Amino acid sequence: MRLAVVLFNLGGPDGPEAVRPFLFNLFNDPAIIRLPGLLRTPLARLISSRREKAAQANYALMGGRSPIVPETEAQAAALTAALKTALPEAETRVFIAMRYWTPMVEEVAAEVAAWRADEIVLLPLYPQFSTTTTASSLKAWRKSYGGTARTSTVCCYPAGRGWIDSQARLITEALAGSDRPLRVLFSAHGVPKSVIDGGDPYQAQVEMTAAAVAARAGLSDWTICYQSRVGPMKWLEPSTIDALKTAARDRVGVAVVPIAFVSEHIETLVELDIEYAELAHELGLPAYVRVPAAGVQPDFIGGLAEAVIAARRAGGTAPCGPGCAPGFAACPRSEASSDQGLTS
Ligand SMILES: C=CC1=C(C)c2cc3[nH]c(cc4nc(cc5[nH]c(cc1n2)c(C)c5CCC(=O)O)C(CCC(=O)O)=C4C)c(C)c3C=C
Ligand SMILES: [Fe+2]
Ligand SMILES: [Fe+2]
Numbered sequence: 001m002r003l004a005v006v007l008f009n010l011g012g013p014d015g016p017e018a019v020r021p022f023l024f025n026l027f028n029d030p031a032i033i034r035l036p037g038l039l040r041t042p043l044a045r046l047i048s049s050r051r052e053k054a055a056q057a058n059y060a061l062m063g064g065r066s067p068i069v070p071e072t073e074a075q076a077a078a079l080t081a082a083l084k085t086a087l088p089e090a091e092t093r094v095f096i097a098m099r100y101w102t103p104m105v106e107e108v109a110a111e112v113a114a115w116r117a118d119e120i121v122l123l124p125l126y127p128q129f130s131t132t133t134t135a136s137s138l139k140a141w142r143k144s145y146g147g148t149a150r151t152s153t154v155c156c157y158p159a160g161r162g163w164i165d166s167q168a169r170l171i172t173e174a175l176a177g178s179d180r181p182l183r184v185l186f187s188a189h190g191v192p193k194s195v196i197d198g199g200d201p202y203q204a205q206v207e208m209t210a211a212a213v214a215a216r217a218g219l220s221d222w223t224i225c226y227q228s229r230v231g232p233m234k235w236l237e238p239s240t241i242d243a244l245k246t247a248a249r250d251r252v253g254v255a256v257v258p259i260a261f262v263s264e265h266i267e268t269l270v271e272l273d274i275e276y277a278e279l280a281h282e283l284g285l286p287a288y289v290r291v292p293a294a295g296v297q298p299d300f301i302g303g304l305a306e307a308v309i310a311a312r313r314a315g316g317t318a319p320c321g322p323g324c325a326p327g328f329a330a331c332p333r334s335e336a337s338s339d340q341g342l343t344s
Pocket of ligand 2: 189228
């Protein structure tokens with residue numbers, strides 16, 4: 001039996017010349033800019049050309065490219081090893097499918113079909129479900145995959161055991177290395193507030209993750225904030241910048257946890273490690289510590305393997321645990337439900 005596990009993430013440019021087309025693909029996604037194609041596509045062209053230089057300068061700080069693909073390849077290798085032990089009877093291959101740059105969902109769907117998988121498990125590397133990320137990737141998959149394999153989908157794992165344990169362990173280690181008490185800032189990628197007002201469960205699931213991690217790690221001083229704001233709309237609040245200012249007023253150092261990311265990329269290595277570290281210094285914060293993303297941390301990889309096994313056992317339906325997103329296109333419990341307005 002051939003089992004294909006497909007890991008979904010956003011992707012990132014693999015060189016300076018890829019920055020503009022990567023940004024174009026992102027802003028041309030109707031899950032990101034909710035306008036009809038006739039308006040969205042020219043707008044995406046305009047925004048990607050306007051952002052190109054500044055974005056290239058940021059990617060230059062990481063050697064000119066995003067590390068998201070090599071980071072995800074390492075996760076795929078670790079998950080392959082975990083699944084070999086857990087499912088010795090299956091011939092398992094873990095694929096990675098990126099939404100906005102190579103290896104793109106469309107080409108990976110063709111590869112999985114050509115490999116003649118008997119079974120597929122779709123596994124987003126987004127612990128919290130959002131229409132802007134998970135639903136967009138799964139929709140692209142469904143459009144592209146032409147094979148006949150029995151498919152199950154993991155919609156999300158905001159309070160999944162392995163995911164929560166990995167975060168609690170990484171935070172505990174970071175706090176133990178500090179000579180003073182720190183406030184934990186759970187910093188999630190923001191989304192426009194209108195997305196949440198439209199029923200997207202992302203914010204509720206981020207809050208669920210943070211509360212579960214805080215309980216598991218026994219934290220007393222913690223707060224949630226949102227980074228990476230783009231454009232003039234109202235985004236989720238408070239911003240991570242405001243949370244840093246509040247910590248400065250309270251004269252407390254911080255440990256920043258990238259609570260919606262599972263690997264290192266521009267949002268952690270540049271925004272958190274350079275931009276916000278500089279701001280923290282300017283604000284005179286007593287300490288600024290950044291907790292690493294989960295990467296190949298064994299609890300996290302073990303949790304992904306468990307999610308694959310549970311999805312298969314459920315027979316084509318996701319293991320809809322606490323915080324799952326019924327009513328959303330990604331949640332197979334509601335496979336026949338509407339598309340959340342993600343028209344293309
Ligand atoms: C939880 C994960 C993510 C959500 C939710 C999300 C929403 C979202 N993002 C943008 C715009 C940009 N995101 C960019 C980079 C980026 N975003 C995520 C994850 C989420 N995005 C990741 C993992 C990355 C890193 C990719 C990399 O190259 O390393 C970028 C590009 C960087 C930049 O120019 O700032 C943009 C732009 C919007 C508008 C949005 C919700 C509507
Ligand atoms: Fe983003
Ligand atoms: Fe679900």
